[in-house]
Each structure stands twice: as structure tokens, then as C-alpha cells.
Amino acid sequence: MKLKSLALAAAAAAAGAAALTTPAPAQAQAKEQFFPLLVYRTGPYAPNGTPWANGKLDYLKMVIARDGGIGGVKVAYEECETGYATDKGVECYERLKGKTNTFFDPQSTGITFALTDKAPGDKMPLMTLGYGLSASQDGYVFKWNFPYMGSYWTGADILIQHIGKKEGGLAKLKGKKITLVYHDSPFGKEPIPLLQERAKMHGFDLQLIPVTAPGVEQKAAWLQVRQSRPDYVLLWGWGVMNSTALKEAQATGYRATRCTACGGRAPSPTSRTSATAPRATTRSPSTRPGRASRSSRTS
Amino acid sequence: MLYRENGQFKTSYRADQAVFPIAQDRVAIAVLLVLAAVVVPLAAPEYLFRAILIPFLILSLAALGLNILVGYCGQISLGTGAFMAVGAYVAYNFQARIDGMPLIASLLLGGLGATVVGVLFGIPSLRIKGLYLAVATLAAQFFVDWAALRLKWVTNDSPSGSVGVAQLQLLGMPIESPVAKYLFCLGFVLVFALLAKNLVRGAVGREWMAIRDMDVAAAVIGIRPVYAKLSAFAVSSFIVGVAGALWGFIHLGTWEPAAFNIDRSFQLLFMVIIGGLGSIMGAFFGAAFIVVLPIVLDSLPYWFGIPIDTALASHLTYMIFGALIVFFLIVEPHGLARLWSIGKEKLRLWPFPH
Numbered sequence A: 001m002k003l004k005s006l007a008l009a010a011a012a013a014a015a016g017a018a019a020l021t022t023p024a025p026a027q028a029q030a031k032e033q034f035f036p037l038l039v040y041r042t043g044p045y046a047p048n049g050t051p052w053a054n055g056k057l058d059y060l061k062m063v064i065a066r067d068g069g070i071g072g073v074k075v076a077y078e079e080c081e082t083g084y085a086t087d088k089g090v091e092c093y094e095r096l097k098g099k100t101n102t103f104f105d106p107q108s109t110g111i112t113f114a115l116t117d118k119a120p121g122d123k124m125p126l127m128t129l130g131y132g133l134s135a136s137q138d139g140y141v142f143k144w145n146f147p148y149m150g151s152y153w154t155g156a157d158i159l160i161q162h163i164g165k166k167e168g169g170l171a172k173l174k175g176k177k178i179t180l181v182y183h184d185s186p187f188g189k190e191p192i193p194l195l196q197e198r199a200k201m202h203g204f205d206l207q208l209i210p211v212t213a214p215g216v217e218q219k220a221a222w223l224q225v226r227q228s229r230p231d232y233v234l235l236w237g238w239g240v241m242n243s244t245a246l247k248e249a250q251a252t253g254y255r256a257t258r259c260t261a262c263g264g265r266a267p268s269p270t271s272r273t274s275a276t277a278p279r280a281t282t283r284s285p286s287t288r289p290g291r292a293s294r295s296s297r298t299s
Numbered sequence B: 001m002l003y004r005e006n007g008q009f010k011t012s013y014r015a016d017q018a019v020f021p022i023a024q025d026r027v028a029i030a031v032l033l034v035l036a037a038v039v040v041p042l043a044a045p046e047y048l049f050r051a052i053l054i055p056f057l058i059l060s061l062a063a064l065g066l067n068i069l070v071g072y073c074g075q076i077s078l079g080t081g082a083f084m085a086v087g088a089y090v091a092y093n094f095q096a097r098i099d100g101m102p103l104i105a106s107l108l109l110g111g112l113g114a115t116v117v118g119v120l121f122g123i124p125s126l127r128i129k130g131l132y133l134a135v136a137t138l139a140a141q142f143f144v145d146w147a148a149l150r151l152k153w154v155t156n157d158s159p160s161g162s163v164g165v166a167q168l169q170l171l172g173m174p175i176e177s178p179v180a181k182y183l184f185c186l187g188f189v190l191v192f193a194l195l196a197k198n199l200v201r202g203a204v205g206r207e208w209m210a211i212r213d214m215d216v217a218a219a220v221i222g223i224r225p226v227y228a229k230l231s232a233f234a235v236s237s238f239i240v241g242v243a244g245a246l247w248g249f250i251h252l253g254t255w256e257p258a259a260f261n262i263d264r265s266f267q268l269l270f271m272v273i274i275g276g277l278g279s280i281m282g283a284f285f286g287a288a289f290i291v292v293l294p295i296v297l298d299s300l301p302y303w304f305g306i307p308i309d310t311a312l313a314s315h316l317t318y319m320i321f322g323a324l325i326v327f328f329l330i331v332e333p334h335g336l337a338r339l340w341s342i343g344k345e346k347l348r349l350w351p352f353p354h
Helices: A002-021 A025-029 A048-068 A086-098 A111-124 A152-167 A193-200 A217-228 A240-251 A268-279 A291-298 B023-043 B044-072 B080-096 B103-126 B130-150 B177-199 B203-213 B215-220 B224-254 B261-275 B280-303 B310-331 B336-350
Strands: A030-041 A075-080 A126-128 A144-146 A177-184 A205-212 A231-238
Touching: A030 A048, A030 A086, A048 A075, A075 A086, A075 B215, A086 A111, A086 B044, A111 A126, A152 A193, A152 A231, A152 B203, A177 A217, A193 A205, A205 B044, A217 A240, A231 A240, A231 B261, A268 B044, A291 B224, B023 B177, B023 B261, B044 B080, B044 B177, B044 B203, B044 B224, B044 B261, B044 B280, B080 B103, B080 B130, B080 B224, B103 B130, B103 B224, B130 B261, B177 B203, B177 B224, B177 B280, B203 B215, B203 B224, B261 B280, B261 B310, B261 B336, B280 B310, B280 B336
Parallel strands: A030 A075, A126 A144, A177 A205, A177 A231
Antiparallel strands: none
């Protein structure tokens, strides 16, 4: 787990290093590279936020201790606690943006949405590692968003392809029943357009079951799942929602073996990486993710 | 010595009924206005605008609206966040669906939308009081949260349920820079504060206060409870709705339903209680206390160069903040506005108290 969050942090730092060398020449001459760290170590999502924040922090500390910086440039950082709240995150962004022109990694879909409007004005790159605004893959429209390692659309697409492989081909999905149990927030709703498009393409039946944020109350959702008896359940949760979901699923007698694709959005950043890494994409139009995500974007 | 009204004779009813009858107050307010409208925009850094001043102004507007309902009319409400949300989403729908909609018009229409919803949820106040009314207004909160999440047309079919506005303009001038946004909000707050002050001084305000102090007695002397209570709900939710629209449009830019959740309702209620129930000034004190203090507490370790874990700092902020609220409520249950007026009373006699 530690290794994988380090890998995530490594990707973040590598991306940061790339930003260091390429876009703004003024940065290269700066004596110090400042990394703003928006973290959430408090609130209902702290179980996810704390290890993620620790991983990034540990990696930066390691780079400083081992190399004394990146390519001879000193590294500085400061954490700002967002508590996963959008208004607090915007405050943190305003507080730290004066100190840096490196990049911001908001670590929250809601904060990313709010900052997407502000970033072009400040000429501030927003890097979202496997989360954020899926539509921002279109770099022609979203010039300052850099969704690395795929987006929610990529993640959902991988899940459908995985199910297709299990069934022996995407064509076999016809008539199957797939249920999405999702966190009722922009984060949880992001994959829906893609899944709907996929459902149209392959003729499977998509059922949407929202779970009110933060997701501690799910009995009704799982009773609904049991009632409709889907072939697959995609669980799109975050923080406390995932552990609750597993307990509730068990309590309502839903057999975990049928929940093949459980953990679409898994409880820790580690499995997030593993879910999205195989199809890591960049913003360049030629290497966009799966077919379905493209078709849903144009639709 | 400086703050003394000796020799200031009122020779007309007009002078006697002025908003600020004491000359020193008028000077102080004029200085404050110049400071807020001229000096601050020239001198303040961007962070101050975006992170402190703009949220402070918008939330004081919302607290002002809530104070009319809770402080002046005595109808407790836990649905403030919902009324803000209605304001924001109605304004958003007008702005997004009608091409070339003037910004101020959509903000005011947002306020009108909130008025309708506010009056609707105010109807139970004719039968139920106190804690029970609070629970009824809580229903407004849950209903609006639900509507914003589930009804597609509310968010203009946004797939993620998050909506945003961009390129706001006022008479061809872009409202993009923090200074422009600040001045825009300041204008709204000043106009609404003046309106509210005059409303609560007038006949309507007196009706509200009579209902607050004892509704049966008020009804006996000829005040219609239906009219008084519903007008308080209407005025209050109009102001709160405009504040909500400003919060979405000017402060956040892009928002999700969680921006106006139950926490926002509680936050505003705390502002009104800490600032001072039944006081226009109190809304500003309360907003300043609740907006600025956590940020200051959060930043203190950095200012003094004490390396402290952010989680610890954030937990400490909660604890100190909570302790301060308890302290203030014990020392002065009538809020910061009451402390302020005690200070003014003392200043009148200073330096020779009898």
C-alpha cells in the first residue's frame, strides 16, 4: 500500500518536475520550487485523505533528504487542510497560489470543479491524478486542466471492459443487468454519462442507485440491489461509504462473490491507481481513452 | 470625551429619526465606507479579497436576512442554506437559459424565487412555534438538497450535478477581478443593509418585533400574525436568496449542492446568535467572527513559524472556536452587538462615569 501511494506521489512529483522544466522559463531560474499540498486529514473522507496526504508528504521529504531537491532546485512545500469542503479548498488555493506557479493537485472533485474556472485566470496548472473533471480530457477547451492517469470515465470504461472480458466479449453483455451504487455528489455522478452510453452500445440494463453523501446510511440502497438482482454491481464510493457498503451488502444477504466489480472507486488511493493505471492516458487527442468515452463526449 | 452627544439638538422629526442620530456615528460610518469602498480596493492583497472579504460580505448579507426572521420576528429557521440554494439555482437557471440576461436581474430573480419557497415553508409558522418550527424549516433544507441532487432541470441537466457561471458582466464591465467582485458584493450589502435597517425601524419591523415578544398580545392589539410572519419569511428569504446567488456566482463560480447543505444553515444561525439577535450590526459581527476567526486560528502556527501538523491545527481550530462560542454565549448571551453597544454607552460617560 505504502509503495503504491509512493508511486502515486512519484507520478505527481514527476509531473511537477516536467512542469518545472517545460512551460514557464521564469520558474527554471527560481531558487526554490514550492509545492502546495491541499489535503484532507479531517472530516468524513479522512480515511482516504490521510494516507494520500502522507504519501505525498513522505515522498517530498524523501526527495529532499536524498537529493536535496529536484535537479539542484530546492523544494519547499506547505499543507493546507481542506476537509474535502469546496469553500475551504478555494480558500486554500487562494492562500497558497501566491507562493507557487508549479501546479495544484486539489485532491477533490468538488474543489477541482471550482478551481477549473479560476485556474485559467491565474495561469495555474491543475493536475488531477485519476480524479477530477472527466470532460477536461479535452485540452482544447480546458487548457489548464491536466488529468493524469485517466479520469472517472476511464475508470468506468475499464470496469465495463473487465466485465465484458469475464463474460467472454462485450457483445455478451446484452440483456445483462448492471447496477451502479454511487456516492451522490459530482464525484459519484461523473461516470454516469459514460455508463449510459455503454449501456446503449452493448444493450445491457443500467440501474442507478444513489447513496446520500457521506454514505453512512445505505440500507435502502442494498435492499434495492437485492430486490433487482443485478448481474454485476459497480460500487462507486469514497471514504466511509465503501466499508459501510460492504457491511450493508453482507447484512442484506447480498453475496460478495456476485459483486465481481466491487471497488470501482476503491477505498484507498492504492487501488485507484491499480484500477486506472493500465490505461493511463494523457491529454493529447491521439491517445484519448476508450471508444465509449469519446462517443459519450460527443453525444 | 470624543463620543458625546451634548449640544447636538434635534430641531426636526427628520433629524430625530435619522438612522445615525449622533454626529460622531455619522462620521465613523462615513470613514468606514470610504475605507471599505476606496482604501481597501486600492491596498488589499488578492488573498484578502478572495478568501476573507468576499465571503465575509456575502455571509453577512445572508446573516442579515436570517436575522430579520430569527432576531426580529422570532421565527427560528434551520432552512437558511436551502433558501440560499434556491436563490443560487433560480439565478443560475435564469442566467443559463436566457441569453443576455442582465446579472443583477438574475440575482434579484434568484431572491424572488427564494421568497416564494420561503413563504411556502413559512406557512407552518402560523400554527407551530419554536423548536417545532425549526424542524419544519429543516424540511425545507432536506427538500431543496434533494431537489438539487435529483431534479435534472434544476441543474440544467448537468451530468455531474455541479453547475457554474462564467464571464459575469455588469453593464458591459466584466466582474472578474477580485476588486470588481468585492465592490459588486459591497454594493449589494450596502443597499440591503440600508433597506433592512429602514424596514425594521418602520411599521413592518415593529409588527415583527411585537410578534416576537408575544404573539397573542400582538394579535390582540390588531397585528395580523399571518401577514407579519409571512412578510418576515418573505423579506428574510429574499435577502438570503440574493446572498445565495452571490455565493454561487461571485464567490464559488462553480458549485455543487453540498455548498448549501445543512452545515451552512447552522453556520448562519450561529452567526446570528453570536453576532446578536435583532441587530443589523450583529449580522456583520457574527459573519466576521465565523468567517475570519477559523482562518486566523488556522494560519497562526504559520505566522509564528511553529511547525504543526495540519490535521492537528484543524482540530485545534475546532476546539478553540467551540470554546470561544461557549465563552461568548456565557459572557454575553445577547451577542457581540450587545457588547458593542455596552462599549458605546461606556464611551459616552468616559472619562467621568458617575
